[in-house]
Amino acid sequence: MAVQISPSILSADFSRLAEEAKAVEGADWLHVDVMDNHFVPNLTLGVPVVESLARATETPLDCHLMIENPDRWAPQYVEAGAGSVTFHAEAAAAPVRLAREIRAKGARASMALKPATPVEPYEDLLSELDMLLIMTVEPGFGGQAFLDIMLPKIRRTRELISKHGLELWLQVDGGVSASTIERCAEAGADVFVAGSAVYSADDPAAAVRMLRDQAAAVTASAPWACAH
Numbered sequence: 001m002a003v004q005i006s007p008s009i010l011s012a013d014f015s016r017l018a019e020e021a022k023a024v025e026g027a028d029w030l031h032v033d034v035m036d037n038h039f040v041p042n043l044t045l046g047v048p049v050v051e052s053l054a055r056a057t058e059t060p061l062d063c064h065l066m067i068e069n070p071d072r073w074a075p076q077y078v079e080a081g082a083g084s085v086t087f088h089a090e091a092a093a094a095p096v097r098l099a100r101e102i103r104a105k106g107a108r109a110s111m112a113l114k115p116a117t118p119v120e121p122y123e124d125l126l127s128e129l130d131m132l133l134i135m136t137v138e139p140g141f142g143g144q145a146f147l148d149i150m151l152p153k154i155r156r157t158r159e160l161i162s163k164h165g166l167e168l169w170l171q172v173d174g175g176v177s178a179s180t181i182e183r184c185a186e187a188g189a190d191v192f193v194a195g196s197a198v199y200s201a202d203d204p205a206a207a208v209r210m211l212r213d214q215a216a217a218v219t220a221s222a223p224w225a226c227a228h
């Protein structure tokens with residue numbers, strides 16, 4: 001699977017969201033961080049803003065729900081126009097049922113793990129998902145330093161994906177930049193969320209292309225990438 005870049009609008013100017021979305025057209029996804037001030041100590045946006053963003057950009061929306069009770073809310077983000085919906089393992093009451101509901105409604109189903117949540121208890125669920133998101137910062141805020149200690153978890157997840165022969169995308173989110181993306185790619189990630197590294201650049205679209213090229217140069221020689 002080709003490397004994909006998903007710029008996070010958490011680092012964009014929220015008073016100009018449509019323009020900021022257009023500034024990264026050419027990216028594979030637009031990462032939309034939904035925070036409820038309960039699951040994480042920050043509050044961002046909800047379903048009506050996602051509906052508006054879906055109308056404002058051609059880029060498919062990759063909605064990351066950092067919220068309590070995703071079982072209730074996630075289907076509404078599919079209806080709002082998201083192409084991929086990520087819920088947190090720590091918050092979902094019935095992750096398999098929820099993943100099936102997201103898929104049945106027509107979006108890609110994804111599950112996220114906070115840094116302290118291991119992947120191994122979820123091994124048998126991976127076949128129900130289209131993507132697994134490994135947080136490489138504590139969720140809640142952009143601009144945090146990348147947690148190197150997550151690299152072994154990325155590697156172990158890639159091994160599980162290979163062991164079961166899954167077509168599961170492996171996303172990383174938090175502190176991904178020109179100086180960390182290669183380590184993530186070497187460990188086995190193939191979908192990269194980048195907020196501040198993209199939106200602090202003079203040319204956000206060029207920053208997306210540079211990150212994609214950097215990661216692609218690494219994964220070109222990865223055995224797991226060649227297998228797809």
Ligand SMILES: O=C(CO)[C@H](O)[C@H](O)COP(=O)(O)O
Nearest residue numbers: 139140142143174175195196
């Ligand atoms: O989910 C997130 C925070 O919870 C953001 O997507 C993430 O932090 C992106 O920002 P940056 O690339 O600046 O770290």
